[in-house]
Amino acid sequence: xxxxxxxxxxxxxxxxxxxxxxxxxxxxxxxxxxxxxxxxxxxxxxxxxxxxxxxxxxxxxxxxxxxxxxxxxxxxxxxxxxxxxxxxxxxxxxxxxxxxxxxxxxxxxxxxxxxxxxxxxxxxxxxxxxxxxxxxxxxxxxxxxxxxxxxxxxxxxxxxxxxxxxxxxxxxxxxxxxxxxxxxxxxxxxxxxxxxxxxxxxxxxxxxxxxxxxxxxxxxxxxxxxxxxxxxxxxxxxxxxxxxxxxxxxxxxxxxxxxxxxxxxxxxxxxxxxxxxxxxxxxxxxxxxxxxxxxxxxxxxxxxxxxxxxxxxxxxxxxxxxxxxxxxxxxxxxxxxxxxxxxxxxxxxxxxxxxxxxxxxxxxxxxxxxxxxxxxxxxxxxxxxxxxxxxxxxxxxxxxxxxxxxxxxxxxxxxxxxxx
Numbered sequence: 001x002x003x004x005x006x007x008x009x010x011x012x013x014x015x016x017x018x019x020x021x022x023x024x025x026x027x028x029x030x031x032x033x034x035x036x037x038x039x040x041x042x043x044x045x046x047x048x049x050x051x052x053x054x055x056x057x058x059x060x061x062x063x064x065x066x067x068x069x070x071x072x073x074x075x076x077x078x079x080x081x082x083x084x085x086x087x088x089x090x091x092x093x094x095x096x097x098x099x100x101x102x103x104x105x106x107x108x109x110x111x112x113x114x115x116x117x118x119x120x121x122x123x124x125x126x127x128x129x130x131x132x133x134x135x136x137x138x139x140x141x142x143x144x145x146x147x148x149x150x151x152x153x154x155x156x157x158x159x160x161x162x163x164x165x166x167x168x169x170x171x172x173x174x175x176x177x178x179x180x181x182x183x184x185x186x187x188x189x190x191x192x193x194x195x196x197x198x199x200x201x202x203x204x205x206x207x208x209x210x211x212x213x214x215x216x217x218x219x220x221x222x223x224x225x226x227x228x229x230x231x232x233x234x235x236x237x238x239x240x241x242x243x244x245x246x247x248x249x250x251x252x253x254x255x256x257x258x259x260x261x262x263x264x265x266x267x268x269x270x271x272x273x274x275x276x277x278x279x280x281x282x283x284x285x286x287x288x289x290x291x292x293x294x295x296x297x298x299x300x301x302x303x304x305x306x307x308x309x310x311x312x313x314x315x316x317x318x319x320x321x322x323x324x325x326x327x328x329x330x331x332x333x334x335x336x337x338x339x340x341x342x343x344x345x346x347x348x349x350x351x352x353x354x355x356x357x358x359x360x361x362x363x364x365x366x367x368x369x370x371x372x373x374x375x376x377x378x379x380x381x382x383x384x385x386x387x388x389x390x391x392x393x394x395x396x397x398x399x400x401x402x403x404x405x406x407x408x409x410x411x412x413x414x415x416x417x418x419x420x
Contacts, residue, residue, distance in 0.1 A: 040198040042123040042148050049122075049198060053208050055288050058302040059197075059295035063328055064117035067347075068110045070329070072099040072336075074343035082344055094138060095340050104132065104141040115144055116183070116332065121295070123147040126184030126194035128163060130175070131339075139339055145180070152182065152192055159191075183335040201294035204287040211284055296324035318354045373399045376409045 049056040074093060075082035090096060103112035119127045128150045132141035145165055153174070155161035160182070163175045184194030198205065292299060298316035299305075305313040329347045337345040349355055363384045370380040376395050378388040388394070396405040 040124065040196065040202045042119065042125075045122040045196070045198050048209060049205055052212070053205050053291065055208070055291040055302075056198075056201075056205060056295075059292065059297040060118050060121050062297050062301050063121060063295065063324065064114045066325055067117045067329060067332070068113040070352075071348040072096065072333075073346050073348045074340060075346055076343060078342060078344050080344055080346065084348075085343055093340075094140060095345070098139070098142055098339075099336065099345075102141075104143050112142065112144065117328065119144065119147055120183060120185065120194070120328075120332070122196060122198070124194055124196055124199070125151065125192075126182055128165075129181040129183070129335075131179050131181065142181075154192060181335050181338060183331055185331060197294040197296075201291045204290035204294070208284065208287045208291070211287070296320065314354065318358060321349075321352060321354055322358075373397050379409065 045056075050060060051057075074085040074090065074096065076085055077083075085093070098109070099113070100109050103109050107115075116127055116129070125147050128145040128147060130143040130145050131139050132143060134140040145163075149166040151164055153161040153164060158177070160177050162177055163180045163182075165173045165175060167173065185196070187193040187195050288299075292302075298320055300308055300313040300316045301320050308316070326349075329349075333345050333347055339345065366375075366380055366383045369375050370377065374397075375383075376397055377391075378394045381388055381394075392408060392411075393405065395408050395410045397407045397409065398405060
């Protein structure tokens, strides 16, 4: 499929003058996707999300931290089901050294991969990784390019003609497509964008921030609500300013008493909503649940299992790994796969405790099928990830209780000779 003006939302004809959502375009065919704008770009996510909202910071930390701790492995035959590369070949693999030990001169692999996952969860453009080449032409390191300053150069035939990086001094650097690994979460409308959880949870994050600011200002104001002081009768401007200053609360005036006099009396009108009227606690609980649901991180994963049974908390962790972590790992592994042309890049999740328990449950069910004579020994070994054995008996269905062969799954059983 050609990435032309008819089937690509990001590439419009010259009369359109737009690339991406509402962005101006130059007639230059090497125009970059820099004008991409989004209400929740990575800088705003960091400024208003990670820095101010606990749940956003903890969700990103949980996903990125778990990903960065997993070892990366190579599978033979460039197959997702291939045997794991071990021995001297694995020790001498430069790709494994980069992804598991030292990624570049300034970052070890944990820091590099932690930042990679964080950017993937925050950036609407995705993650851009620069390949560092050695003298022999092989990759010897990886650098993360700043996503807020990097953009793809759309190409109608090759999808991407390159990448443009804007330096802090205003200088622009163009990089070749083969020198950059681009990782992104698929966007349903635009192939040049990346989906982030904040696009769904943005309003919840704003409400959480406003609720905190409201409560903070309320306490700074000596716990006094906003309102109107109404004096019955005439009053000059100097007296108005004096009363306004006396009733202006702050931490230094906590507990202060103010006395006023009025011939006709005074009234106070409360124009603010109290935390109770605004359902402050319920509102914050709802926004927290929306943010956690958007990231796919249950509350027990971020350290609070209160109100949950042991089995419920364990189920939440299992769902987190199956529905959040594994889908998060897949686009990263598939993008990094281009670093090794001979082997399949994968994450080693065999030592994740909750996945071990899940696999043990599945193996127990498979073993039960074998003991009931529903599958052969080799079929059982194949399902639990072990090699088959060369034996006719291992390919036979065994009938309990004496494990009597009743059929062979790979060849026909010899018919007993008929007596004359």
